[in-house]
Amino acid sequence: MNRRTLLQALAASSLPGLLAAGEHLPQNLTFINPGKFDRIVDRALREDWQRLPIGERMTRAALAMEGTPYVGFTLEIHDRIESPSVNFDGQDCWTFFEIALGLARMLARKQARYMPADLLRQIETTRYRGGVCNGGYLDRIHYLDEWFRDNQKRGHLKNITASLGRTMPLEGRRIDEMTVLWKSYRYLKNNPGLRQGMAEIEAELQKHPFYFLPKEAVQAAEPRLQNGDIIGIVTRKPHVYCSHVGLAVRTADGVCRFMHASQTHKRVLVDKSVSAYLADFKSHAGIVVARPLE
Structure with a gap:
């Protein structure tokens, strides 16, 4: 059984969270400011956010990140290897909402202790097509309309x-930002071979x-x-x-x-x-x- 099959089996089982996130890079690169994570989790436990509906948990998590500096392209963390990531020191629009959602999903499960890997697993679940990152840039969902469809299909x-x-x-609109503006994206700039795969993904998105x-x-x-x-x-x-x-x-x-x-x-x-x-x-x-x- 490969990793994708095992993750999907676990997601469908009554024993979620047994497999760690698909972390393909060390956490000193993928999880910035774990102290902020600990402070948010401590507050969530004190205030019992778990009892709240998911939208309210998301709002509490979002407000706990208010004031975080805007930093563009915070998803582009490496030249070649893709891995789930979280940055509490700087966020762009995508990573902000995604971390708020990940915290809300993570806190739904009562645990004695929450670790960075728990949040990274939630990020992997929503950020990557089918909920699995195998270390490839094209595993990631890059456009919000596909992100909506993929996560709706999986019940999120x-x-x-x-x-x-x-x-x-x-x-009358093409969806081709990634291939047209490839120089802005670290992975596409350093890996020309990815651009054809990205173009194929964009062509598929055009059909919806x-x-x-x-x-x-x-x-x-x-x-x-x-x-x-x-x-x-x-x-x-x-x-x-x-x-x-x-x-x-x-x-x-x-x-x-x-x-x-x-x-x-x-x-x-x-x-x-x-x-x-x-x-x-x-x-x-x-x-x-x-x-x-x-």
């Missing part, structure tokens, strides 16, 4: 975009219709958003469908705000309402939303 979330209002198709909620409909939909909902920002720019991602967080004033790792503000923050955030950028066309599941 539900795409609720269609339930929020009248959606519209995104047409993509529907989104236009920005003018978002304000009316905000009351139906819940804490921890994953919000993809659909762009009018070429080469990609979603240019940004964050979380819905409802603050004490009742406003549903967009929490994200912001390149503009250089940190993780709770921003304006989702609709007001969209209105600030002409390039923003609308949103897609996924709700995490237990």
Whole structure:
């Protein structure tokens, strides 16, 4: 039985977590600032986050990371070897929401002690196609629309975009950012042989219709958003469908705000309402939303 088959068997069994994450690099590269991880876990245990629904656990975890510096390309950690990774010192939009989700999923299982490997296993489960990293860059899901589909298929979330209002198709757009802008990606720059495989993945993604909620409909939909909902920002720019991602967080004033790792503000923050955030950028066309599941 190969590792992928064994992981899938364990995921389907009643004995989850018996196999460590597919760690192909040492943790001094893949897990930055374990002290911050310990502090968040200690707080979660004191406040009994386990009793909360997953969206609320995600929100608590996200707020515990507020103020983390924005650092771009935090997924690109090596020239050749791919491995699940976590960075509490700096995050981009993807790693911020993904770590919040990973912490929420990890804390659902009561343990005497949580280790970095526990969070890395959760990251592997959602970051990689089919939930398994074999050390290859193309194992990773690189586009949010595929991430939604792959994780929905495996029961980790539900795409609720269609339930929020009248959606519209995104047409006349190619999804080819990774191959067009390959010089920006460390692995693709150092491994030219990966570019053909990435192009084949992008060609497959083109076959799937993509529907989104236009920005003018978002304000009316905000009351139906819940804490921890994953919000993809659909762009009018070429080469990609979603240019940004964050979380819905409802603050004490009742406003549903967009929490994200912001390149503009250089940190993780709770921003304006989702609709007001969209209105600030002409390039923003609308949103897609996924709700995490237990």
